[in-house]
Structure formats: structure tokens, C-alpha cells
Amino acid sequence: MLEPFHALREAGFSRSGGIVSAAPDRWSADLIASLDWMRLVELARALTANAGCQLAGSRVLIDGSVVFGMIENPGTPHAGRALVKLASWNEWGATPEIIEQFASEVRTARNARGILIAPGGATRAAMQRAGELRVELVDAVGLDATLASLPPEKSDFFFVVATAGDYTTPTCPVCLKKLSRVVVDTYRDPMAIESERVIDASTIIAEPVQCRRLCVAPRCEVQFLQEVRANEIIIAGDVTGDFVCDGTVTLLAAATLTGSVTARALNVEDGATMLGRTRTLEGKLEPMNLGRPRWEWRCRRPDGRTDCARVVFEPHESGLVNS
Numbered sequence: 361m362l363e364p365f366h367a368l369r370e371a372g373f374s375r376s377g378g379i380v381s382a383a384p385d386r387w388s389a390d391l392i393a394s395l396d397w398m399r400l401v402e403l404a405r406a407l408t409a410n411a412g413c414q415l416a417g418s419r420v421l422i423d424g425s426v427v428f429g430m431i432e433n434p435g436t437p438h439a440g441r442a443l444v445k446l447a448s449w450n451e452w453g454a455t456p457e458i459i460e461q462f463a464s465e466v467r468t469a470r471n472a473r474g475i476l477i478a479p480g481g482a483t484r485a486a487m488q489r490a491g492e493l494r495v496e497l498v499d500a501v502g503l504d505a506t507l508a509s510l511p512p513e514k515s516d517f518f519f520v521v522a523t524a525g526d527y528t529t530p531t532c533p534v535c536l537k538k539l540s541r542v543v544v545d546t547y548r549d550p551m552a553i554e555s556e557r558v559i560d561a562s563t564i565i566a567e568p569v570q571c572r573r574l575c576v577a578p579r580c581e582v583q584f585l586q587e588v589r590a591n592e593i594i595i596a597g598d599v600t601g602d603f604v605c606d607g608t609v610t611l612l613a614a615a616t617l618t619g620s621v622t623a624r625a626l627n628v629e630d631g632a633t634m635l636g637r638t639r640t641l642e643g644k645l646e647p648m649n650l651g652r653p654r655w656e657w658r659c660r661r662p663d664g665r666t667d668c669a670r671v672v673f674e675p676h677e678s679g680l681v682n683s
Contacts, residue, residue: 387507387519392500393452393479394676395522398531401426401446403522404477404498407506408444410514420533422670424449429469441472446479449530449673453480453583454497455562456489463493479503480676483581484598485562532659534667539657562597566674568654578614585674586654593623595632606645 408430409415416429425448432440443466451458454476466474479500490497507515529538554571562581574590576582576597584601593609598616603609605623611632620637628634657673
């Protein structure tokens, strides 16, 4: 079970051992979103306890998500139960599908409401679905606002708790030791590159995308966390990311693209919206099969448990889903 202030004790600080000074930096949404999942859930539990709620035990899952219960207004006629979940590391944000999955988990807890902590933010469709299913969404911006509303000495104390030592390297959810950065060979045979990728559901895509033709269907919200490369890109929904196209990027009516586009040509139909930077691609584009060296988080402890080998975390890119 995770306990508030564990990180502080681990770093050698004590609440009663004198004055603890905060670091020169201060809270920000980007800082909160960059925290190790364990630090973040410790912070969430500490804020919950500070608000007078009664905490129940935590359950840590292999994907880095954490579930815990709490009682709001304990000991009063208005006491209520809530199930709180931190989104898994490789999701970190919220899509409608993630909301629906969590809502089904909440229904198994009798007379409880659901609170989903999605540090990376949520798509507009996810926020709408959360309202329909009565799931409260909390992102890094909301946590930052909560911390800003506290007395300065309390906010500073929580800052020291969360940022003591190595606070960004994720922890293995199995053995609870720090993960290692492992370089992954990204060479791809040109014949293995997808000829076409069609995305017809709202989602967050963590891996690099390389294909000859990319299509995003209407009413889909897609967040690409790493660069997208294609020979042709056709967008009918809402996308966010960085796009490199050796041909034409087409935004159909009602489509929205937020981010950057480097392409031979850009076709924006009436009713479509382009929000971000555009640049005309000149000269020869680097062959798609070369790829960029990439890395991932894995547990490499020789004394780790068997399930440690199943832990694979993608690196988090900077920026929030709905920023």
C-alpha cells in the first residue's frame, strides 16, 4: 500500500525534524505530468488526506495504474465513498474508451463515485463522455490549481515531498524499484512500412507512426505523442502532433489539426482548422526506413521478480493532451 509522504521519508526528511525549504522552482502542470507514477499517486493521496478525506489501501497494477478508495466527509451525515484511479503510464491521458473502462470499474464498487486522474489531459470527446458517465476527471492542470490554492508553506512542503531525489524516472510497478532506460533498435525494412493506416476511434498513440497513407476518420480525436511520417495524410477528425509528409496533407471540412506540419503541400478545405506551424518540405526527405533511435523504460534489476520482464513503459513526451 502506498502512503502519503513515503518519498519524503525515503529522501531522509521529516515533518518534525526542522524547517524543510522548497526548491527554487515551483509547481506547474508540466512538472506534475512529468512525475513518476508513484510520486504522483503519493501526491494525490497526500492532497486527499490534507482535504480531510479518509484513505483506503492502494492497488498497483502492472501497467503503472493505481486504484485506491477514499471516504469524503467521514463521520458526517454527508459521508460518501469514491474510487480514485491514476491512469496507466502508457496512456497518461484520457480517451472515451478509457473513461468507459473506468466507469465499469466504478460500478463494481457499491455506492461510490469515480475520480480518474489523467495527468496528460483528456480529449474533448473524453470530457463529454466523462460527464455522461458521471466520472470526475482530474488532470495536471487541475492538480496544479489545487496546489496553488493551498497555503504557501503547505504547497512548498508537498513540492519537497514530490521532487525529492529522482522524481521523473518511473518505478517498476512489480518490484517498486526504478526502471532503466533501454535503447530500442528502430531500423525498419522498407517493405515492412504500413501501406495505409486508418484510425477510426479516438485514441492516444505513443509510438512513432510511419506509413505511406494515413487517414483519420470523422469525429475521432487522436493525439500523436511522437512524430508522424507519411507520403499522404488525410484528416477528417481532430488531431494533435507533429506531421512530416512527403506529399500532401489534406484537412477535410470540420477537421482540426493542432501542432506542426512539414509537407510538400497543404490542402485545407472550407470548414477545416489548422492551429500551429506549417513549413514547406524542400529537397529530399530522409528515407522512412532509417527511423530515429528510440528508447523505453524497462526493469533491469537482476534480483527483480518474474513479472518485471513484462513492464514496458513508453517515454512521456512534453506537453498535455488538451493544452
